[in-house]
Amino acid sequence: PNGLILMYEIKYGSQVEDQRECVSRQEYRKYGGAKLNRLNPGNYTA
Numbered sequence: 001p002n003g004l005i006l007m008y009e010i011k012y013g014s015q016v017e018d019q020r021e022c023v024s025r026q027e028y029r030k031y032g033g034a035k036l037n038r039l040n041p042g043n044y045t046a
Helices: 025-031
Strands: 007-013 018-024
Touching: 007 025, 018 025
Parallel strands: none
Antiparallel strands: 007 018
16 A cells, blocks of 8 residues: 555454454554454354
8 A cells, every 4th residue: 555554444254244343553563463352153254
């Protein structure tokens, strides 16, 4: 990108429902990615 990254929007879903979560640039750098919480068991795509 040619501009400043402020947030990342992550779309992920299971076979049941899709969800979105916004992650700040600072949080993304802290974890080296995104840490998603409260996921039910199952297969997910991002």
